[in-house]
Amino acid sequence: MASSIPTILTTLFIFLLKSTISQQINTNTNPKDPDCTDRWIHIRRLPSRFNTDLLSNCSEYPLFDDFCPYLPNHGLGQRTHSKSHSWFRTDPLMLELIFHRRMLEYPCLTPDPNSANAVYLPYYGGIDSLRYLYGPDVNSSVEHGLELFDFVKEQDSPNVWARHKGHDHFLVMARPAWDLSQPLYKDPPVWGTSFLELPEFYNVTVLTFEARAWPWQERAVPYPTSFHPPNLSLLESWIHRVRRSRRSTLMLFAGGGGVAATRNIRRSIRDECGNDTNSSANYSNGYVKLCEIVDCSNGICEHDPIRYMKPMLEASFCLQPPGDTPTRRSTFDSILAGCIPVFFEELSAKMQYKWHMPEEEYEEFSVFIPKEEVVYKGLKILDVLMGIPRDRVWRMREKVLELMPRVMYRRHGSSVDLRTKKDAFDIAVEGTLQRIKSRLQDRSVTFN
Template sequence: MTMPPPLLTATFLLLFLLTTITTTTTSQESDPELDCTNKWIHIRRLPLQFNLDLLLNCSQYPLFDNFCNYLTNDGLGQKTHNNSHSWYRTDPFMLELIFHRRMLEYPCLTSDPNLANAIYIPYFAGIDSLKYLYGPQVNSSFLHGLDLYHYLVRMDTPSMWQKHFGHDHFLVIARSAWDFIQPLSNDPPIFGTSFLELPEFYNVTALTFEARAYPWQERAIPYPTSFHPPNLAFLESWVNRVRKSRRNALMLFAAGGGISANPNIRRSIRLECENSTSISANGTGYDKLCEFVDCSNGVCEHDPIRFMKPMLQASFCLQPPGDTPTRRSTFDGIIAGCIPVFFEELTAKKQYGWHLPEEKYEEFSVFVPKEDVVFKGLRILDVLMSIPRSEVRRMRENVIELIPRIMYRNHGSSLGLRSKKDAFDIAVEGTLQRIKSRIEELAAQ
């Protein structure tokens, strides 16, 4: 296959990064002052069929997308413009690459799995799923992950798996868990694969965009936004812009959908937003009550300029569920300092406990039950206008404080920026603690 030059460059770079796994030394050898107690991670060395080789088919899934351009900059995608230092056309499905690139910079790596507190599997599970979701193997989706399992258990140091039977292993899946729970018995198959239904992987911690409420092995981590600052100065500059931005719209709805005749929350929001033009904003302190950014047909996915400027100018960003409860827009809005308005708890409150502590939600967000809006006539505008302006300012400041926690900073970032924990750091910390607790629990049985 002939690859475009940007992909060829990115592929060679990623190949170099992947091969460094074989020569990774214990981090403490190079930094004796580093405290890695209970933080050691070993990266399993997988055949390239499980990661790099999957990128070579980036143009082969027309029903999904040609994702070749999204591979540049180690998964961050192309810059929004040539002089950009922090903004990229990031595709969230590339999180597996982004996370892997950051894992190679993790300060407490060890080449000895016996010293490790956790073991990272550098498998691009979401990208590998495309051949089952959109490709020629759509009727064989029950096979997804079996070859990986056989390699981990039988071919590559079986004792590494047998030590805790996978309880100390973790991986990243850049899709919703719902795409990987097709029952093994389904005939004919429905959309999705059976990766998370395989008993072989029940013990492995899976970091996903959206987790189910009940299985032990899944944990939700933030969708990547387009903001990836390389140093503290660029982060602080953005935060200052967010803080000083004039909020001339009360609320913003940036999304597609809402055109169905059947009652649903997106339809209710869209109708209320359209009707708000006939309501006077005089005396509210806003120029307009509702701003609508139409993101139908994916026009906003790789063009953050379309929605970030309106988000910067709105006090509240409406985050209704879509095909599934969670939305990347939740994190785009936080990056813009726009207070999220949730309509069901599975959108965020019951998902991102590591990054957005559940007990803090009332301090940075508003909750409006979707049933009250759709079936009881509750107006979202009335709820939001009833919040005192002083309270709005306080909530916005709390949102701004969350920005470092939910962004994925650029790889190779400055020492100053690395002093602030980002989404990757918090995900790794949470995973280590989760694995530690699980192994202690098993040892006590």
């Protein structure tokens, strides 16, 4: 019986996708709508093998967790409890489903690719990469994406691609770019696939969790958190709760690592927390604790937001050290909790999420402490944070609350009043449209 669950979920999801996209294309294609000027998007119809069919193997990837439990609610996952309306056990890998579902209710869809300002490819590339990262095709990762390219170029309305050589196309891949940028023809193969290294896709805008600094086509978008409110009332209720939460802990780190002998920023955080919180430090500004660690080793926090959200609600600052890659989902969890993020690398967020958290505003809502100063020069994180005036801390938290709607993904089918506030999806689509427009208008671009 258990093995039939993925099939049932996938079948239901395919049915909902097909019925919804049909409805949207029929009701949102008025070319005289002034609100859709320069905003028209065409969704390319891909065979299900490029998206929903990939979900049928959700429990069959060796060395990878079963992601079948996170398919319900179009990728939001199961509710955290039966009475929850806004909180789900969301897996970041499901962003491709979440984004696809939201695209289906985008107000400016057009069935005519020739009148579209951008073309969306509903390809679940991050999920498809699993068979190369963990599955039987691990040694053929240079082929990741070639079948898709052959289809969009040759088999399905090839003139749609040829019109701008893919410059007007975009897609979402729910993995850091580093996982998708293995050098072509490297022998022996290393971790990752070569999707982003394929010349065939150099012109396509790719939205990922973490972008590299140099390629034009990559752009980072926020990791999905577990918070997906369906209406404005629930969003405002949560913001009110966050604002009135008593911050009794100065700083908090929710994560794993830092237990080995190797000197790194996570090790320094754990050492400082263990040493200084037990000393006779100055507990001023109403703090009961100077530091708290929520151990999230082995992924135990990933689908259980209660483990870390309550401590984050009680902390003033949330430490965001880099791990395997510079960025962290925890950055966005902390913003939802009104906990001021503390970064140790500019690549952790400042150089990544410029659409959602403008670079020039970082000092208004976050703290930056160079990791080298902490790891090798003995700078104490507690000293830096304790030295920030109380009124500035208050202003920073208010700025964090302003950012909250911009980094969350509201629930599909949300109320009209909530749609007046741009969320992470809205901002990502706007940024993509502007990026494509600028690219197409650039006379230096040669389509060849």
